[in-house]
Amino acid sequence: MTRVLVVTAVAAERDAVVAGVAADGGVAADGATAAGGGAEIVALPAGGYALHRVRTAAPPAHERAGAVLDVLAAGVGPAAAAAGTATALTAGICAGAGYDLVISAGIGGGFAPGPDADGPGAAVGSAVVADAIVAADLGAETPDGFLPVTELGFGTVVHTPPPALVRALAAATGAACGTVLTASTVTGSAEHAARLAARHPRALVEAMEGFGVAEAAAAQGLPVLEIRTVSNPVGPRDRAAWRIGKALGALSAACAALPRVLTAAGAPTSWRTP
Numbered sequence: 001m002t003r004v005l006v007v008t009a010v011a012a013e014r015d016a017v018v019a020g021v022a023a024d025g026g027v028a029a030d031g032a033t034a035a036g037g038g039a040e041i042v043a044l045p046a047g048g049y050a051l052h053r054v055r056t057a058a059p060p061a062h063e064r065a066g067a068v069l070d071v072l073a074a075g076v077g078p079a080a081a082a083a084g085t086a087t088a089l090t091a092g093i094c095a096g097a098g099y100d101l102v103i104s105a106g107i108g109g110g111f112a113p114g115p116d117a118d119g120p121g122a123a124v125g126s127a128v129v130a131d132a133i134v135a136a137d138l139g140a141e142t143p144d145g146f147l148p149v150t151e152l153g154f155g156t157v158v159h160t161p162p163p164a165l166v167r168a169l170a171a172a173t174g175a176a177c178g179t180v181l182t183a184s185t186v187t188g189s190a191e192h193a194a195r196l197a198a199r200h201p202r203a204l205v206e207a208m209e210g211f212g213v214a215e216a217a218a219a220q221g222l223p224v225l226e227i228r229t230v231s232n233p234v235g236p237r238d239r240a241a242w243r244i245g246k247a248l249g250a251l252s253a254a255c256a257a258l259p260r261v262l263t264a265a266g267a268p269t270s271w272r273t274p
């Protein structure tokens with residue numbers, strides 16, 4: 001039985017993920033039909049966290065092909081995401097039910113296509129699967145511009161999801177593949193958006209949790225994915241331009257593909273990067 005931890009920032013994203021997985025015939029771990037919102041609620045022993053547990057339907061006599069997806073709303077920002085992810089992963093190990101994969105899922109801001117970009121950028125309502133999860137503001141401002149911590153001799157700023165899983169999830173959802181940036185501050189100007197796009201020419205989405213989730217997954221040797229649906233353009237702050245409902249609907253639709261992708265993806269051991 002494959003066990004997947006899906007981490008969102010807020011409850012609305014969590015519920016969108018559960019609704020999507022349940023729409024594919026998932027059932028709550030207690031047997032109730034998750035489609036009725038019946039996901040089993042599992043309280044973690046620390047931190048006041050609650051997992052919403054959905055078991056994907058396995059073909060008869062192929063119980064092992066099924067998956068259990070635990071969906072956690074860990075809070076906004078990389079620190080909250082890392083803390084919640086680490087707590088849930090450790091609780092799983094202590095319960096003798098460790099996870100095989102971690103997914104950061106939620107809404108995000110979409111970058112416009114660059115001046116010479118051959119891609120469409122990431123339009124509001126579209127889905128993006130990260131082939132690189134990048135910390136956009138982990139480093140130092142200098143008179144010559146931003147230096148990532150790796151240039152300062154520390155740590156890492158990139159986590160790379162398993163390419164085969166990225167391709168499979170993108171193909172199943174119609175999502176674009178590219179860099180998803182993690183920032184601690186939402187971009188609020190065209191100038192900063194342009195700086196980020198110049199620094200990260202493959203960036204399609206800006207969000208606030210993926211790198212925190214990825215760091216917690218990497219600390220326990222687990223593969224990570226990030227899937228985002230676009231709620232707003234990255235650039236000048238314009239709350240009237242946010243389309244959160246549309247993005248949440250797209251998130252449910254994208255997550256409906258997860259059971260099929262996970263079932264077809266082979267043994268979880270094949271997902272770990274060497």
Ligand SMILES: O=C(O)c1cccc(C(=O)CC[C@H]2O[C@@H](n3cnc4c(=O)[nH]cnc43)[C@H](O)[C@@H]2O)c1
Nearest residue numbers: 009076107108109186187206207208209231234237
């Ligand atoms: O600018 C504002 O006034 C504002 C109002 C409501 C929410 C915010 C957020 O920062 C939401 C952050 C939350 O949603 C994700 N998200 C969505 N769009 C973006 C974005 O353009 N850049 C970064 N994060 C975004 C993020 O992952 C958080 O979970 C702001």
